[in-house]
Amino acid sequence: MLRNAVVCSCRRRTPRCPTSSLVIPSRTLTSTPLPADFTLYPDFYSVEEQCILLRAALRKLDSMESSRFRRRRREFLQASSTPVGSRDDPVQALFLPDELYDFQEGHFDGVIKRYREMHVTSWPDDIPELPYLLERLRKVHPNQGTQTHILHLASNGEILPHVDNIEASGTWILGVSLGDERILRLENPSFPNERYEVALPSGSVYMQRDTVRYNYQHSILNKTDGRQRLSIMIRDRKRS
Numbered sequence: 001m002l003r004n005a006v007v008c009s010c011r012r013r014t015p016r017c018p019t020s021s022l023v024i025p026s027r028t029l030t031s032t033p034l035p036a037d038f039t040l041y042p043d044f045y046s047v048e049e050q051c052i053l054l055r056a057a058l059r060k061l062d063s064m065e066s067s068r069f070r071r072r073r074r075e076f077l078q079a080s081s082t083p084v085g086s087r088d089d090p091v092q093a094l095f096l097p098d099e100l101y102d103f104q105e106g107h108f109d110g111v112i113k114r115y116r117e118m119h120v121t122s123w124p125d126d127i128p129e130l131p132y133l134l135e136r137l138r139k140v141h142p143n144q145g146t147q148t149h150i151l152h153l154a155s156n157g158e159i160l161p162h163v164d165n166i167e168a169s170g171t172w173i174l175g176v177s178l179g180d181e182r183i184l185r186l187e188n189p190s191f192p193n194e195r196y197e198v199a200l201p202s203g204s205v206y207m208q209r210d211t212v213r214y215n216y217q218h219s220i221l222n223k224t225d226g227r228q229r230l231s232i233m234i235r236d237r238k239r240s
Contacts, residue, residue, distance in 0.1 A: 034196050035216060037213070038186070038208055039209075043203055044203060045205075049203070050091045052130060052133060053176065056130055057178070060150060069101065073096055098156075098228070103115060103152075103157065112151070115152060115154065137234065141207065141236075148233070151230070153180075155180075156222060163189070163217050170237055171209060171236060172210070172213065172235065173213060174208075174233070174235070175206050178202055179227065180228060183199060183220070184200050186198070186217070187216060
């Protein structure tokens with residue numbers, strides 16, 4: 001069952017939409033609703049479910065790194081007296097220190113800074129809870145052919161403003177946020193004062209469709225006290 005869907009649309013805004021606690025408007029726009037075609041589920045996954053997804057995603061990413069970084073992580077865990085995931089924030093505790101990951105300094109197009117990423121065609125088959133959690137996402141997004149992508153940002157990682165390449169994918173993208181809460185900024189290049197900022201807490205799911213996907217630049221902001229963040233991105237394939 002879906003929890004607390006917040007539909008952020010200028011075509012429809014009901015009093016039940018608690019946008020004031022979830023949406024941080026820019027100074028130039030304090031009362032304008034968000035653009036159409038944006039939906040946020042702020043607490044889609046519980047903490048326990050977030051941990052399951054994050055463990056699976058980190059395992060996928062870790063498996064593609066060099067033996068040098070895998071050895072570093074293994075040695076760190078053997079020397080650590082605190083089991084991973086046992087601190088006050090069990091989701092954030094699953095991340096190891098930044099220096100134990102092979103974060104790339106910059107994406108080929110210059111949009112992403114300090115990151116790891118990979119496309120996913122299969123998930124670990126030894127996590128019995130995982131298929132159910134992924135199936136819940138399929139109840140949110142359309143059922144046509146999709147592609148899945150994992151993006152892991154370092155504590156000082158960020159995604160700079162960009163508009164998606166319409167030649168690379170279809171009309172919608174869904175994002176699962178795990179780890180550090182960051183701000184998603186949406187900016188309309190044609191109208192510079194039209195800017196919106198949305199908090200993406202860990203466990204939240206958002207959907208961008210059509211107009212907001214291609215008419216707005218979007219970015220994930222850096223912050224001085226940032227921590228690591230991982231997102232699972234699902235998008236439809238471009239139709240031929």
